[in-house]
Structures are given as structure tokens and as C-alpha cells.
Amino acid sequence: MTPHLTTVISPGLAPDILLRQIYLNVRDFAIFTADTQGMVTSWNIGAELIFGYAPNEIIGFSMARLFTAADQAEGQHWHEMEQAEQCDRAADYRWHLRKDHSMFWADGVMTPIQGDHGQPIGYLKILRDITERKLAQDEIRRLATIDALTGLANRAAFDTRRMEMVSLAERTGQLLLLLMIDLDQFKEVNDVLGHQAGDQLLQQVAQRIRDISRESDYIARLGGDEFALLHLYAPSPTSGGVLAEKLLAALVQPFMIDGREVKISASIGIAVCPVDATSADSLLKKADLALYYAKNAGRNRYHYYTQALDDVAHRKNADHTELRRLLLGRRCDLAYQPILDQAGHTISMEALLRLPGYLGRQPVEYAIGLAGEMGVLPELGNLVVRIAFAQLRLWRDAGLTGVRICINTCAKELRDAGYLRQLDAALEEHGLDAGDIEIELTERDAIELERNGSKVIEQLRARGFMVSLDDFGTGYSSLSYLRTLPVNTIKLDKSFLHGVPVSDDANAVVKMVIRLAQDLRLNVIAEGVESTEQAVFLGDAGCHAFQGYLYTPALAASEATAWLHDHAMA
Structure with a gap:
């Protein structure tokens, strides 16, 4: 049972004076009470400032209106009261709704108010607005998974997603293609034009890859001038070659860097799950090996890890070129x-x-x-x-x-x-x-x-x-x-x-x-x-x-x- 109020207050300070001071002067914390039906029964100045409701606008109304629509639909305020009754406290770490329908992130706790016979006669809720801290934490987490230069996923996020997508492909029986993309002649750009120009080039390359890929594709910059693309639900292994051809055609087009025209190309290695590999690490190694083949074959080209797939895909892309020529003529x-x-x-x-x-x-x-x-x-x-x-x-x-x-x-x-x-x-x-x-x-x-x-x-x-x-x-x-x-x-x-x-x-x-x-x-x-x-x-x-x-x-x-x-x- 919660101790009686007089046992935790100095003998020289009356309880009603203390409560009045808390309700009238504590501005950084919302403090309010509710009855067992969830109706608000008291409301301090902090609650008024944080939620935007004056006492006469909220007292007598359900505290459900303080929760988001999604939480209201799930009866979250009832769950919180039940947990407080069973465990003597319930943590509240979620989005809440102000009177003007804007949201803030709250860190709070609810405790039961015990009656003479040990049964709750109401609930005390104390919370504070920590939206700035929440957004800062979210940004830190986001930055931990984002390449700051290009806005693509970084290597750590790619490794996690690669494992998830390989597992998904295995469960669903779908094809997963991994394309490793390495820029050709990028070092020369850095040496001649400087690292700032190199950074601008990487940003433009990232945008071109985004423009070519599907919304469901997962693109990452792994470091330096190396990128990766995970292509799930591919209709056939050869569709990786179709995508690679589009990427090569886009990346060979000139880039404008500080008013100067810069030309590069790319080499692409392709591995297919489960044809080439059934584990995330093996898929990466084989795509890397395919990329090595493409580099050694003269660059500005793609290569599959499996020779048979490589032959079929290159035959198909030669046919694409031929059909395009026939249509043009x-x-x-x-x-x-x-x-x-x-x-x-x-x-x-x-x-x-x-x-x-x-x-x-x-x-x-x-x-x-x-x-x-x-x-x-x-x-x-x-x-x-x-x-x-x-x-x-x-x-x-x-x-x-x-x-x-x-x-x-x-x-x-x-x-x-x-x-x-x-x-x-x-x-x-x-x-x-x-x-x-x-x-x-x-x-x-x-x-x-x-x-x-x-x-x-x-x-x-x-x-x-x-x-x-x-x-x-x-x-x-x-x-x-x-x-x-x-x-x-x-x-x-x-x-x-x-x-x-x-x-x-x-x-x-x-x-x-x-x-x-x-x-x-x-x-x-x-x-x-x-x-x-x-x-x-x-x-x-x-x-x-x-x-x-x-x-x-x-x-x-x-x-x-x-x-x-x-x-x-x-």
C-alpha cells in the first residue's frame, strides 16, 4: 500500500499547502489525477502548459483525449490503468496529443491512489515533454545508419538489411539479387579536381542510382566509391542484367561538377540468392568476386558470379540493343x-x-x-x-x-x-x-x-x-x-x-x-x-x-x- 501522505511530509508543512504549491507552481511536469473510469479529476499548471487545456476544459472528461488516435483505438489509457493497479506503477513513454492536435513525446508514470481498503480510488499521472530529447535520439540513430554524404544507407545498415532480405528470400522462395557497384576513374577525379569535387560526384552518382532503381530496392554506400543495391522479388536472374545495363548507361553520362564536365563509368558485380548463395556473407563474397571479374574484363560493364547466368544476361542485353536499333530504324x-x-x-x-x-x-x-x-x-x-x-x-x-x-x-x-x-x-x-x-x-x-x-x-x-x-x-x-x-x-x-x-x-x-x-x-x-x-x-x-x-x-x-x-x- 502507498504510504499515507503525512508520513512523507515534514511535520511543519500541511499536505493541502504542499499540494496547492505543486498544482499552482510546478510548470515543467504535467500532474493530474483521474478516477477509476479514466475521467480527469484534477489538473496542475504544468498540465495546462504542456497539453494546452485549461482545467475547466479537461476536468470531467476522459483522459483518452490526451492520447493519439491510434492509442485511443487500442484503449491505451485503460491498459495503463490496469498495469498501474497490478504493478503499483505504469511507465508512459509515448506520443501524446495536445489540445491543438500537435503531438509531443512524453516520459511519465502513473500510480494508483489507494483507498482505505487498499483498492484504487483513482490514479495519479506525472509526465514531462521530452520531445527535443526524443528527436535528438532518433537523429542519432538515423545518422548511425545513414551515409552522411549521400543520404543512402551506410555499411552497417546494409549488413543488417542484407541478412534480413536473404532470410526473407529463403522463406518466400523469391529471388534476391545483389549488385555491387564500383566507380571507374574516381581516383582521378579526386586527384585532379580535389576531394570536394569527388564528394559532389558521389552525391550525383547516388541520385542517379536512386532514379534507376525501384522504390523497393535497398541502396547503400559501403564506403569510398563503392555502392550496393539489393533487388528483391526479381522476376528472373537475368533481370539483374537489365538493371545493370540501365545503371551503366546512366553513370557513363557526363556529370557537371563546379561548371566542369566530368566523365566516369562503373563496374558491376551481380550475385543471385539462392542460385549462387544461400547465406548473406556468401552472397556478398560472390558479388564481390563478380565485380572483380567486371573490373578485370575492362570496366564499364557488369558480370555475374555464375558464368552461365552471365552468358544468358549478356545475350539478352545484346538483344535489347539490337531491338532498340531495329525500332529506331x-x-x-x-x-x-x-x-x-x-x-x-x-x-x-x-x-x-x-x-x-x-x-x-x-x-x-x-x-x-x-x-x-x-x-x-x-x-x-x-x-x-x-x-x-x-x-x-x-x-x-x-x-x-x-x-x-x-x-x-x-x-x-x-x-x-x-x-x-x-x-x-x-x-x-x-x-x-x-x-x-x-x-x-x-x-x-x-x-x-x-x-x-x-x-x-x-x-x-x-x-x-x-x-x-x-x-x-x-x-x-x-x-x-x-x-x-x-x-x-x-x-x-x-x-x-x-x-x-x-x-x-x-x-x-x-x-x-x-x-x-x-x-x-x-x-x-x-x-x-x-x-x-x-x-x-x-x-x-x-x-x-x-x-x-x-x-x-x-x-x-x-x-x-x-x-x-x-x-x-x-
Whole structure:
């Protein structure tokens, strides 16, 4: 039990006089009492000065209003009273709320006021405002983890985060890339221009690394001219090479230091967790070794720790360079594969991307993936649209009027804000109508757009474009989406034709899909038709449009023109 007040007061000083002096004159400490319901029952001058409430504004009200909104939601004042009752005291070291809603950091204590029978009849709270001390301590802690020159994390913070992120990657099964970045020719800058210029250069380098990296990347200056970047949730190991290429391109650009142009470069070593290492220390050692390889190979380059990854990444980045060169020179071409009706008339031509050289020998999906990684997919798509529309215009001018053009696209391209504008501009440029064009995308991409709430397919339909689902049946559980997806046509994937017409099971599946499409008022095109028997079966099942090697492979523009003269509708 707390001692009675008279046992701790000099016999010459009455308790009420002492309390009055405390409440009227102690200004550096807030002193107040509350009843067992948390209602404030007394309030000293210090409390008035610290919290901003006059006694008549707070006495009789809950002390909960002195706590932040988050602490109020958690009932923090009740927890404090419970702890004080159970332990005879409760520490209060937290943010509190003033009358004007500003916050301050308090250091305080609450104790119970005991009644005659040992039960609390209220609580005494004493606290002080130590915000300046708190902020100073926070700044000391921040400075302990921050590189003062660049504002990046320092070596100590990097070591801690590296261990945390390796553990996280191990738990989640995600890839973690460590890029060690070392500046080339930095010593010459210091020797020629002085250390102050070197410091300015390091600050600008840090900013360029920030600009290139993702918000979720962790960047640190480890000391001198060495930086590190932790890249979690990488889609593949080769994405480290993509990031390294961007960093190298940014750091090789001239820096302006005190009105002088300064040129440097960088070398980058990359290690991958868990491919190269599964511990934080091992990952660092292998990234350092990869950096050593990059330095020895001539600088201004990156190197992976694993040779196989290094080969793949450098091949991919060479392909990035080649694709960028092709786009700059508009050196893309298109081939055209006819889609025919049962009478053998061509109703549309599917435009297919063709690239020269090494990229042209790879599956077209590879080039599309490269364009997505580089952020040039809209540019590539716009080039395809303009070439295809120009060709359709030539066919129309030649009197071949009964054919549409089919353009392949994907969800990433359709999400681009300028996609519809580019289509509209291309239509106007070539004097075409939206009804002359069919937009093809895979069912996977269509469903992705639907799930993400995109309305671009509806907007295409509203403009008058035809929309078809390509490779139908190879992705999601598509049948449940057919009812809601705003498309005109499904293209039955060629995998459905395996076994047709000799396999009863294969035949039954094809008939079922065609019948469902008809019930939903959708057109059906069969892809990959290779035999007359397949074509006859499909026609009998209700499919009235066909595409495949039975008729012709994709044709160059001149060959496609000749084909249309022979197979277009009169």
C-alpha cells in the first residue's frame, strides 16, 4: 500500500499547502489525477502548459483525449490503468496529443491512489515533454545508419538489411539479387579536381542510382566509391542484367561538377540468392568476386558470379540493343496469314511480326518479352499497327475490299494510356474504319484485364473494332468468362485439333466448345488446320472460319497480295 501522505511530509508543512504549491507552481511536469473510469479529476499548471487545456476544459472528461488516435483505438489509457493497479506503477513513454492536435513525446508514470481498503480510488499521472530529447535520439540513430554524404544507407545498415532480405528470400522462395557497384576513374577525379569535387560526384552518382532503381530496392554506400543495391522479388536472374545495363548507361553520362564536365563509368558485380548463395556473407563474397571479374574484363560493364547466368544476361542485353536499333530504324516487317470461310474466300489477314537477323530466328514471343522489359512495347505495337494499316490501305486501293486485318496485342500494351489514341490516329492517317480491324489478344490477357477492372476491351468494341480471343482453351478456365468478356470471336487453339477427326474424345470436346460459342453468339475460327478431314469435321460441327497450313503459311506482303487476288471475295 502507498504510504499515507503525512508520513512523507515534514511535520511543519500541511499536505493541502504542499499540494496547492505543486498544482499552482510546478510548470515543467504535467500532474493530474483521474478516477477509476479514466475521467480527469484534477489538473496542475504544468498540465495546462504542456497539453494546452485549461482545467475547466479537461476536468470531467476522459483522459483518452490526451492520447493519439491510434492509442485511443487500442484503449491505451485503460491498459495503463490496469498495469498501474497490478504493478503499483505504469511507465508512459509515448506520443501524446495536445489540445491543438500537435503531438509531443512524453516520459511519465502513473500510480494508483489507494483507498482505505487498499483498492484504487483513482490514479495519479506525472509526465514531462521530452520531445527535443526524443528527436535528438532518433537523429542519432538515423545518422548511425545513414551515409552522411549521400543520404543512402551506410555499411552497417546494409549488413543488417542484407541478412534480413536473404532470410526473407529463403522463406518466400523469391529471388534476391545483389549488385555491387564500383566507380571507374574516381581516383582521378579526386586527384585532379580535389576531394570536394569527388564528394559532389558521389552525391550525383547516388541520385542517379536512386532514379534507376525501384522504390523497393535497398541502396547503400559501403564506403569510398563503392555502392550496393539489393533487388528483391526479381522476376528472373537475368533481370539483374537489365538493371545493370540501365545503371551503366546512366553513370557513363557526363556529370557537371563546379561548371566542369566530368566523365566516369562503373563496374558491376551481380550475385543471385539462392542460385549462387544461400547465406548473406556468401552472397556478398560472390558479388564481390563478380565485380572483380567486371573490373578485370575492362570496366564499364557488369558480370555475374555464375558464368552461365552471365552468358544468358549478356545475350539478352545484346538483344535489347539490337531491338532498340531495329525500332529506331523502323526495320520491322510483317507477314500475313489468311483466315478463310468454308467457301475458300479470305475474310481476314492476320498480321504477324517478323524481325531480321538473330531476333528473327527466335520465337516472336521472345521479342515481345524483350520489348516489355525495355518499356518499348507501345512503340513496337504502334509500328506494327501502322505497317499493317498501310498494307490494308494498299489492298483497298487495289480493289480488295472484302478483307479485314487482324492485329495481335497483349494486356501490357492495352494498359498503355496512349494505345487507343494511337489506333485512332492510324485509322485516320490511312482512311480506314474501326470495323476494318480485328484486335487479337490471348484469353489469358483478356481475363487479366477483366480481373483488374480494365475497360479497354469495352472501349475497343464501342469504337467499332472486332475483338477476338487467340489461343482459346490454353490458359485459364475460360468457359466461365465467355459469358462476360466483350469479344466477338474465339480462335480455337490448334491443340484442340490433336486427334481430330479420328478420336471420339477429341471430337466431342471440339463440338462442345463450338456449340457453346454459338449459344453465346460468338464466331469461331479454327487455328492450325492441317488436313482436309479436319476442315470437313469442323465445318460439319458448325465452325465456319479456318486458318492453317492446309491453306497456306504466313506470306510476305507481295505474296499475300497475290493470294488475295486469287482468294478474296468478289
